[in-house]
Amino acid sequence: MLDANSVRTLPRFSEISAVALAWLCEHAEKRVYAPGEFIFLEGDAAAHFFMVLQGEVKIYKVLESGREIILGIFRAGEAIGEVAILDGHEYPANAVAQQSTTMLDLPRKSYLLLLKNHPEVALSFIRDLTLRLRAMRVRVETLSESRVQSRIALLLQSFARELGEQEQGGLLVPVKLNRSEIAAMVGARMETVIRIMSRWQKEKTVTTHKQGFLVEDPDALKEMIAQEG
Amino acid sequence: MLDANSVRTLPRFSEISAVALAWLCEHAEKRVYAPGEFIFLEGDAAAHFFMVLQGEVKIYKVLESGREIILGIFRAGEAIGEVAILDGHEYPANAVAQQSTTMLDLPRKSYLLLLKNHPEVALSFIRDLTLRLRAMRVRVETLSESRVQSRIALLLQSFARELGEQEQGGLLVPVKLNRSEIAAMVGARMETVIRIMSRWQKEKTVTTHKQGFLVEDPDALKEMIAQEG
DNA sequence: CGCTGTCTTGAACGTCTTCAACCATAGTGG
DNA sequence: CCACTATGGTTGAAGACGTTCAAGACAGCG
Numbered sequence: 128m129l130d131a132n133s134v135r136t137l138p139r140f141s142e143i144s145a146v147a148l149a150w151l152c153e154h155a156e157k158r159v160y161a162p163g164e165f166i167f168l169e170g171d172a173a174a175h176f177f178m179v180l181q182g183e184v185k186i187y188k189v190l191e192s193g194r195e196i197i198l199g200i201f202r203a204g205e206a207i208g209e210v211a212i213l214d215g216h217e218y219p220a221n222a223v224a225q226q227s228t229t230m231l232d233l234p235r236k237s238y239l240l241l242l243k244n245h246p247e248v249a250l251s252f253i254r255d256l257t258l259r260l261r262a263m264r265v266r267v268e269t270l271s272e273s274r275v276q277s278r279i280a281l282l283l284q285s286f287a288r289e290l291g292e293q294e295q296g297g298l299l300v301p302v303k304l305n306r307s308e309i310a311a312m313v314g315a316r317m318e319t320v321i322r323i324m325s326r327w328q329k330e331k332t333v334t335t336h337k338q339g340f341l342v343e344d345p346d347a348l349k350e351m352i353a354q355e356g
Numbered sequence: 357m358l359d360a361n362s363v364r365t366l367p368r369f370s371e372i373s374a375v376a377l378a379w380l381c382e383h384a385e386k387r388v389y390a391p392g393e394f395i396f397l398e399g400d401a402a403a404h405f406f407m408v409l410q411g412e413v414k415i416y417k418v419l420e421s422g423r424e425i426i427l428g429i430f431r432a433g434e435a436i437g438e439v440a441i442l443d444g445h446e447y448p449a450n451a452v453a454q455q456s457t458t459m460l461d462l463p464r465k466s467y468l469l470l471l472k473n474h475p476e477v478a479l480s481f482i483r484d485l486t487l488r489l490r491a492m493r494v495r496v497e498t499l500s501e502s503r504v505q506s507r508i509a510l511l512l513q514s515f516a517r518e519l520g521e522q523e524q525g526g527l528l529v530p531v532k533l534n535r536s537e538i539a540a541m542v543g544a545r546m547e548t549v550i551r552i553m554s555r556w557q558k559e560k561t562v563t564t565h566k567q568g569f570l571v572e573d574p575d576a577l578k579e580m581i582a583q584e585g
Numbered sequence: 586c587g588c589t590g591t592c593t594t595g596a597a598c599g600t601c602t603t604c605a606a607c608c609a610t611a612g613t614g615g
Numbered sequence: 616c617c618a619c620t621a622t623g624g625t626t627g628a629a630g631a632c633g634t635t636c637a638a639g640a641c642a643g644c645g
Contacts, residue, residue, distance in 0.1 A: 214486040257443040263492035270499035
């Protein structure tokens with residue numbers, strides 16, 4: 128059973144009516160996933176709407192060419208699977224829990240009812256979709272840079288903008304991604320990412336820590352991006 | 357003044373109520389743009405909702421690095437500018453008419469009223485956004501391929517899926533893009549695109565014509581994509 | 586006619602990938 | 616406790632691929 132007050136704290140449901148909220152709490156379940164556990168697979172029928180309550184979910188797919196790409200990392204308050212419910216009826220990618228993760232799980236039919244009967248939910252949905260679309264646009268811009276160096280710099284910059292916290296040593300980006308995963312986000316090979324980030328580590332531009340990445344020299348990062356190639 | 361019957365033929369407004377339709381026709385204008393004319397520029401206040409009625413609009417931007425990228429090509433029935441109205445209030449890219457183009461132009465305030473007062477319009481909007489999001493996902497997948505060859509092949513394939521017409525010589529993709537524009541869509545240089553497509557021309561895989569591209573050997577295209585790299 | 590835009594080609598260069606090997610660390614089971 | 620294994624990070628060398636720059640072909644148009 129879901130706690131109405133905690134659901135209210137989710138941006139997506141902050142303006143939901145009391146009636147709709149009660150209905151949602153009644154029809155949704157809370158589910159816990161272990162690290163590495165799959166939430167759904169590419170091609171599965173889109174039977175559930177999910178929202179991350181705590182933890183982190185990676186959405187990724189393997190292309191025909193064998194290349195693995197990460198479409199996004201989703202954190203608390205972010206919804207996954209809903210586009211597939213309305214469009215195509217199949218999940219277009221795999222979803223896996225990166226850490227121990229709790230999710231709100233609402234069956235497809237309940238989700239559609241909620242959307243239909245509560246205009247304010249539809250409007251929140253629209254707002255969410257526009258944010259997703261913007262994130263994808265940024266992603267396309269990132270991938271359009273020719274040099275891997277610029278792509279990694281842009282990726283870090285967009286994480287920093289979203290989640291960065293000012294620390295004494297620089298800007299801390301609390302994102303735990305290994306080199307392989309960064310490679311899968313910027314469209315490059317792990318070895319290339321390692322070579323570039325090792326250089327940054329030595330030059331004290333960006334350093335890697337247990338909590339995430341520390342951007343020590345933001346200006347140097349900006350320069351990497353501005354470079355042509 | 358807009359013609360109610362022709363507005364009804366637009367997928368986006370096919371299920372609109374009679375009242376909303378009348379209201380829309382009253383508040384929207386029809387505007388004609390010459391080839392090369394700008395509809396809006398990156399950074400402009402998002403003061404208008406547009407829908408392409410006839411012709412073609414290119415949305416593009418110039419990145420900090422100087423690289424020019426095309427975010428999308430929009431045709432009849434497709435809406436532009438609406439994400440910016442709800443999110444950020446500034447257009448995130450430039451819009452230019454590729455041919456002589458007529459657009460439906462609805463001021464921001466009227467658009468918001470329409471959305472608020474007519475739930476069926478909001479639902480069509482959601483459907484549209486999910487389509488856009490899917491298109492962007494395909495775009496990210498395309499750009500994630502490392503070899504330019506694969507990226508061009510994927511781009512053509514997605515155009516073909518959407519607009520392709522079966523002809524005697526193969527599958528005709530009625531899209532007029534020069535080599536520079538293809539380069540800006542796949543994140544590569546014009547010369548590279550030329551070299552690859554010249555080879556295809558010789559090998560009769562894909563040939564370029566006045567009307568667009570003719571995919572003569574779809575299997576060869578698929579092979580290009582499957583190749584690792 | 587000369588101009589402009591698009592397409593084309595060549596050669597040198599730089600970047601990224603590929604493949605192979607290697608190191609460090611943490612966890613597991615005997 | 617140690618050998619074993621898995622995972623993530625690291626490095627080197629060779630070669631493929633794409634870019635860059637420079638030059639030229641070609642068509643359409645004033």
